[in-house]
Amino acid sequence: MMAELDTFFNISHDLFCIVNRQGYYLRVNPAMIKLMAYPEAELMLHPFTYFLHPEDVVKTKKEDERVMQGKRNRVVNNRFRSRDGCYRWLSWSTIVQDKKGVIYAVAQNITEQKRLEEALKKEKQDSQRRLLRAVIATQELERTQIDRELHDNINQVLTTVKLFIELPGK
Numbered sequence: 001m002m003a004e005l006d007t008f009f010n011i012s013h014d015l016f017c018i019v020n021r022q023g024y025y026l027r028v029n030p031a032m033i034k035l036m037a038y039p040e041a042e043l044m045l046h047p048f049t050y051f052l053h054p055e056d057v058v059k060t061k062k063e064d065e066r067v068m069q070g071k072r073n074r075v076v077n078n079r080f081r082s083r084d085g086c087y088r089w090l091s092w093s094t095i096v097q098d099k100k101g102v103i104y105a106v107a108q109n110i111t112e113q114k115r116l117e118e119a120l121k122k123e124k125q126d127s128q129r130r131l132l133r134a135v136i137a138t139q140e141l142e143r144t145q146i147d148r149e150l151h152d153n154i155n156q157v158l159t160t161v162k163l164f165i166e167l168p169g170k
Helices: 002-011 030-036 040-045 054-068 111-166
Strands: 015-019 025-028 076-081 087-096 103-109
Touching: 015 030, 025 040, 030 040, 054 076, 054 087, 054 103, 087 111
Parallel strands: none
Antiparallel strands: 015 025, 015 103, 076 087, 087 103
């Protein structure tokens, strides 16, 4: 049975890891080693928070506290620094399975999804800016046309009034 579990752990494309109460890796699978590009021994030297993006540390620690209380976590998305210095977005699901407080975690690499979401968000903002510029340009054109109509129309009325005043016999 243990050999089957080891096989499952080793062949998964998802990232599997086991972390102790202090946040140090006890075991990581080959998928995690490959994605993060750290040797297994180097991953084990540091608590997992060492690899987190600074903006994600507080949120991740709060969720880990919930997990340590025996609650299954909500999915947590955070950024982990790989050996090349780039951050990879990972989507984690974790649970404490035993009284020792060992955390079992599974993650998926969602970096591409996050990149696409960011590109979509930027495109949406750009579209909204273009639409706003078009609305403003249309309003300006409309104001110019109204201004011209008012100006030209008043000139015609004034010219007509002047002509009536200057008519002989009036």
